Amino acid sequence: MQTPAPLTVTGETRLYVVIGDPIAQVRSTHLYNGLASEGGYDAVFVPLQFGAEDFEAATGALRSFKNLAGIIPTIPHKARMLDLVDEARPRARMVGAVNSIRVEPDGRWTGEAFDGVGYVEGLKANGHDPKGRTVQLVGAGGAGASMAFALAEAGIAQLRLFDVDAGKADRVAAGLAEHFPQLPVTVGPVDPGAVDIVANATPLGMGANDPLPLDPETLVPGQLVTDMIMKPPVTPLLEAAAARGCPTVVGYEALKGQAAANMAFFGYG
Amino acid sequence: MQTPAPLTVTGETRLYVVIGDPIAQVRSTHLYNGLASEGGYDAVFVPLQFGAEDFEAATGALRSFKNLAGIIPTIPHKARMLDLVDEARPRARMVGAVNSIRVEPDGRWTGEAFDGVGYVEGLKANGHDPKGRTVQLVGAGGAGASMAFALAEAGIAQLRLFDVDAGKADRVAAGLAEHFPQLPVTVGPVDPGAVDIVANATPLGMGANDPLPLDPETLVPGQLVTDMIMKPPVTPLLEAAAARGCPTVVGYEALKGQAAANMAFFGYG
Numbered sequence: 001m002q003t004p005a006p007l008t009v010t011g012e013t014r015l016y017v018v019i020g021d022p023i024a025q026v027r028s029t030h031l032y033n034g035l036a037s038e039g040g041y042d043a044v045f046v047p048l049q050f051g052a053e054d055f056e057a058a059t060g061a062l063r064s065f066k067n068l069a070g071i072i073p074t075i076p077h078k079a080r081m082l083d084l085v086d087e088a089r090p091r092a093r094m095v096g097a098v099n100s101i102r103v104e105p106d107g108r109w110t111g112e113a114f115d116g117v118g119y120v121e122g123l124k125a126n127g128h129d130p131k132g133r134t135v136q137l138v139g140a141g142g143a144g145a146s147m148a149f150a151l152a153e154a155g156i157a158q159l160r161l162f163d164v165d166a167g168k169a170d171r172v173a174a175g176l177a178e179h180f181p182q183l184p185v186t187v188g189p190v191d192p193g194a195v196d197i198v199a200n201a202t203p204l205g206m207g208a209n210d211p212l213p214l215d216p217e218t219l220v221p222g223q224l225v226t227d228m229i230m231k232p233p234v235t236p237l238l239e240a241a242a243a244r245g246c247p248t249v250v251g252y253e254a255l256k257g258q259a260a261a262n263m264a265f266f267g268y269g
Numbered sequence: 270m271q272t273p274a275p276l277t278v279t280g281e282t283r284l285y286v287v288i289g290d291p292i293a294q295v296r297s298t299h300l301y302n303g304l305a306s307e308g309g310y311d312a313v314f315v316p317l318q319f320g321a322e323d324f325e326a327a328t329g330a331l332r333s334f335k336n337l338a339g340i341i342p343t344i345p346h347k348a349r350m351l352d353l354v355d356e357a358r359p360r361a362r363m364v365g366a367v368n369s370i371r372v373e374p375d376g377r378w379t380g381e382a383f384d385g386v387g388y389v390e391g392l393k394a395n396g397h398d399p400k401g402r403t404v405q406l407v408g409a410g411g412a413g414a415s416m417a418f419a420l421a422e423a424g425i426a427q428l429r430l431f432d433v434d435a436g437k438a439d440r441v442a443a444g445l446a447e448h449f450p451q452l453p454v455t456v457g458p459v460d461p462g463a464v465d466i467v468a469n470a471t472p473l474g475m476g477a478n479d480p481l482p483l484d485p486e487t488l489v490p491g492q493l494v495t496d497m498i499m500k501p502p503v504t505p506l507l508e509a510a511a512a513r514g515c516p517t518v519v520g521y522e523a524l525k526g527q528a529a530a531n532m533a534f535f536g537y538g
Contacts (some may be wrong), residue, residue, distance in 0.1 A: 007276040009297025009302055011287070011316045018280075023336055026280025033278055046315055047280045047336055054333035061330025064323035067292055067316055 007033050007044060014043040015067050016266070019058075020074035023049035026229065028072065031259045041186050041268045043069065052076050059084055063107075070266050071101040071109075078142055085111035091153075094179055095146045100262050112265055113141055116150030118258025119228065120200075125257060126249050128197070128224050131155040136192050138213045139201035140168040143228050147201055152180040157181060162190045190214045197224045198241075205235035216240035223242075227251050274379045276302050278313045284336050285535070288327075289343035292318035294500065297341065300528045310537045312338065317391040320343050328353055332376075339368040339535050340378075347411055354380035358421075361472035363448055364415045369531050381534055384412055385419030387527025388468075388497065394526060396516050397466070397493050400424040405461050407482045409437040412497050416470055417441050421449040428452060431459045432471075460481045467510075474504035485509035496520050 010107035018029055032045035041124055050058040055077065062068060073081045078097035082088055087107040090097045098111035123130055135156050137144055148159060159176070163169040169187045176185050192198045192214060204213040206229055216237065219225060225241035232250040238248040263269055286327040287298050301314035319327040324346065331337060342350045347366035351357055354370055355377040361367045367380035382477065392399055404425050406413055409432035417428060428445070432438040438456045445454050461467045461483060475498055488494060494510035499520040508518040532538055 007278075007302070009276075009298040009313075009315055011289075011292040011298065011318075013298070015315055015317065020280075021335065023280040029278040029280065044278075044313075044315055046278055046313055047282065048283055048284065048334055049280075049336040050330075050333045050382070051335070054330075057326070058330045058333050061319075061323075061327045064319045064321070064327050066290065066318040192278065253326070 007037055008042075009044050010042075011067075013067075014069035015065070016043060016070040016072065017048040017062070017068065018045060018072040018074060019048045019050065019077050021049050021051045021076060023047045025074075026074065027230065028179075028255060028259060030071075031255060032263070035259060035263050036268065039263075039268055040130060041267070042269070045072070052080075056081040069103050071103075072080065072262070073099055075142075076148055079081060081111060085109040087111065089113070091117075091149060094149050094175055095181045096175075096243070097142050097146070099146075099258075102266055102267055108134045113146055114261045114265070115254070116146030116148070117261050118256070119226075119254040120150045120154045121257025121261060122253030122255075123197075123224075126253060128247070128249065129154075130197060132157050133196040134158040134160075134194065135197045135199060136160045136162070136195040137199050137201055138162050138189060138190055140165075140172045141201065144168075144201035145172045145175070147188075147199060147228070148176060149179070151238060152176055152183050159185045160195060161185060161187045166185070188199075190218070191219045192223065193220055195223070197226065200227045200229070200235070200237055203229065205229045205237055206231065211238075212237050212240065216244060218242050219246055221245035222247075224249065228254055230255060276306055277311075279311075281311060281338075283285065283312040283338035284334070285312060285339040285341065286317040286331070286337065287314060287341040287343060288317045288319065288346050290318050290320045290345060290538065292316045295343065296499065297524060298324065298526060300524060301532070304528060304532050305537065307320045308538055312535070312537070314341070321349075324349055334505045338372050340372075341531070342368055344411075344441075350380060354378040356380065358382070360386070360418060362385050363418050363444055364411070366411050366415070368415075368453045368527075369534055371535055382415055383530045383534070384523070385415030385417070386422075386512075386530050387525070388416045388495075388523040388529060389419045390526025391522030391524075392466075392493075392495070395522060397516070397518065398423075400467060401426050401444065402465040403427040403429075404466045405431070405459060405464040406468050406470060407431050407459055409434075409441045410470065410514060413437075413470035414441045414444070416468060416497070417445060418448070421445055421452050425452070427464075428454045429460060429464060430454060430456045459487070461487045462489055464492070466495065469494075469496045469498070469504070469506055472498065474498045474506055479505075481509065485513060488513050488515055490514035491516075493518065497523055499524060508535060512515060
């Protein structure tokens with residue numbers, strides 16, 4: 001990889017905003033600006049923080065920003081953005097959330113969901129194609145749902161789903177049954193012993209005193225263990241997995257995969 | 270000057286927007302980002318285009334952007350911003366426009382006007398302190414008014430004012446009379462022969478087929494001639510002035526002076 005040219009921002013530069021609240025934890029802007037610099041694209045990605053209580057006024061204003069080329073919604077705006085876009089791609093509708101919006105030349109907003117896709121791309125980039133594999137997914141919130149659909153699209157052989165909120169796991173399972181009727185999906189307690197890939201999609205591990213999302217004693221040496229958490233880069237779960245002889249893939253790999261897919265969606269590369 | 274570090278934008282980066290419509294001509298973002306990089310400040314400046322018809326909704330949304338640290342209004346928003354800020358500094362009230370807004374820690378907006386100040390700083394940086402000098406100012410619109418007040422603050426000895434719209438020149442003269450009662454101000458036809466500094470504050474020279482803002486035959490060799498126009502960098506007026514043996518200062522110098530003053534106002538350096 002060549003050193004990217006410094007970011008040059010003028011009035012002609014296309015503007016992309018990463019929206020969320022809180023926002024301080026966002027690092028993707030740096031990744032996207034690096035990809036733009038490397039590719040020689042005149043685009044800049046900046047964080048934009050507004051609360052759920054200001055969602056309508058803020059997104060209304062975003063519509064009036066004539067040089068806005070795209071929006072990357074993060075928590076808490078991903079689900080509401082689904083209703084706001086002019087067109088939601090099928091994957092976004094399946095997931096029930098949008099984490100990328102492209103502003104079309106005619107001003108219409110097209111929404112897509114890439115976080116699960118990014119996760120799968122991150123696995124592949126690290127030599128772990130999930131096709132034909134069995135997966136234990138822990139957590140069926142926004143990230144988990146998105147990963148479940150992307151794994152199904154990628155051709156996994158079987159999925160085990162767990163969430164402390166059983167209703168969430170059931171809803172994702174129902175969505176999968178509708179779109180991927182041939183995929184065997186089980187909702188139930190975490191059981192890493194039976195699968196090739198164990199994926200954490202809960203926030204457990206972000207806090208210093210969080211319990212682990214699963215008992216590391218149940219991990220099988222050689223089995224792939226992944227985490228979506230980016231801070232810390234190596235979570236206690238991944239540390240424990242590595243200690244048991246499991247290969248691991250960190251959350252940043254999913255972000256990289258998502259950024260690459262997103263840049264292509266935005267028309268770069 | 271050292272090569273600035275590449276701009277790194279994360280969720281913690283303070284966001285500044287240059288607002289205007291049109292926006293493609295804006296180059297100041299590049300200048301500001303360079304100053305931020307050089308100084309090691311975690312700040313990013315981006316263009317934001319919205320029309321006068323969307324002013325209220327857009328500025329309302331700007332109020333809800335929690336990571337917004339400042340606004341640099343350009344045409345057509347400078348005058349309306351004066352009414353919108355929570356506090357307008359005396360210079361902004363004199364000029365009747367705001368071209369810099371600092372978001373205070375408590376969320377209040379403080380407005381200031383720096384374009385005239387930037388012009389004077391640009392003169393000084395090029396070895397032409399206007400103190401004690403006599404000045405012919407051509408154009409009494411927003412830029413001209415701002416320059417007139419800044420020149421008065423800088424201690425010029427006398428000012429001649431011209432605008433094709435005599436009412437504009439009269440209003441600026443009245444404002445100067447109120448704030449700088451000792452400064453001799455004359456409103457009337459352009460008469461470069463009698464002054465040390467001739468300053469163009471009209472847009473004449475931006476268009477390829479524009480007439481010159483004044484007859485270059487009337488310029489006196491050795492007299493300083495300046496332009497606020499940035500594109501082209503050297504205007505036909507400055508070319509003609511140089512051909513007559515006049516030193517010149519280009520518009521970009523005013524922008525640099527303004528940026529430096531603005532960065533200090535934003536708390537950098």
